[in-house]
Amino acid sequence: MPPFVPLKATFSICAADVSTGEVGCAVQSKYFAVGAVVPWARAGVGAVATQAAGVAAFGPRVLDSLEAGRLLPDALAEALAGDAGRETRQLGAVAASGASAAHTGADCLHWAGHRVGPGYAVQGNILAGEAVVAGMESAFLATGGSLAERLVAALEAGQAAGGDVRGQQSAAVVVERAGAAAESREGVDRICDLRVDDHPRPIEELRRLLGIHLVWDALRRATAHYEARRWREGAELLRGALARHGESAPLLYDLGCFAALTGARDEALAHIARALALDPALRESARADGDLAALADDPRFRELMA
Incomplete structure (x- = not known):
C-alpha cells in the first residue's frame, strides 16, 4: 500500500x-x-x-x-x-x-x-x-x-x-x-x-465565511423590498440583521439608505456616518446616491461628504 x-x-x-x-x-x-x-x-x-x-x-x-x-x-x-x-x-x-x-x-x-x-x-x-x-x-x-x-x-x-x-x-x-x-x-x-x-482551523474559517454570507443574504433579501418600494420593511429587515450579525459597512450603508427613504433622518445619518468610518471608499457612492437626496440639505451630511 x-x-x-x-x-x-x-x-x-x-x-x-x-x-x-x-x-x-x-x-x-x-x-x-x-x-x-x-x-x-x-x-x-x-x-x-x-x-x-x-x-x-x-x-x-x-x-x-x-x-x-x-x-x-x-x-x-x-x-x-x-x-x-x-x-x-x-x-x-x-x-x-x-x-x-x-x-x-x-x-x-x-x-x-x-x-x-x-x-x-x-x-x-x-x-x-x-x-x-x-x-x-x-x-x-x-x-x-x-x-x-x-x-x-x-x-x-x-x-x-x-x-x-x-x-x-x-x-x-x-x-x-x-x-x-x-x-x-x-x-x-x-x-x-x-x-x-485547506486551513489549519477550517471550521473557524467556515464560521467566519458564514457570518459574511448571512449579512449578504440579508442585503439580498432587502433588495427585494427596495425594488418593491417597501422601504419600511427593508429597513426593519436590515435592523434585525445588524442586531444579529453586528456591524458591516454594506449593511450599515444600505440601512442608512432605507432609513433616509422612510424619513428617519437622524437614523440615516448615524448609519451612513458609521459605514463611512468602516469603509471610507463608500463616500463617493454616497455623494451620488439618490436614495440619500433627502439628507442633502443637512449640514451633518454635507460634513460627512467633505
Missing part, C-alpha cells in the same frame, strides 16, 4: 428543515477540499454525505432515487448494491420529508458510527470517539437560526469533542431550499455553498 492513502474519513451532518423547505449538509475532514466530494443537497429532495472510503457518485445516485420516489432506506441500499467495498463506505442521508438513514460499513476505521433522528443524520469515522457524533447531534438539536447556522454549530461541537483524530484541513456547508430559484435573479435553489479547502 502507498505510504499515504487519502481517505474521506470525516464527520458530517445532513439535515432537513421541513418548516422552511431547506435541506443541507456540513462536513469537516483531514482531507483536501472535502466539500467537493462529501456533501450533496438537492432542493425538495434531500441531502447526502458520502465518506470513509467514499464514492462521491453515490451522492447524486441516492438523490436521483429519492426524486424518483424511492424510500430513503431503499435509495441507500440501491446505491450500495453490488459494491464490493460497501463495508468501507459510510453514507448519511435525509429526505426533504425529514426521513433519515445512514450506513456505516463494518470495515470503516475506528471510531466509526452514526446517529439519526427526525430531520438529521450525523456520521463519522476515524473519530476521537462516539462523543463526536453525540455532541454534533446535541448541538444541532439545541441551536436556533437558519439550517446553515445549525449545521456549522454541529461541526463546532464535533471538533470540540475531539473530531477527526488525524486533525483538521477542510470543511464545507451546502444548503438548498425549494422555491429559492424564483426569489432571486440567480435562478437556482442553492442558498448557501461555502467551502474551506
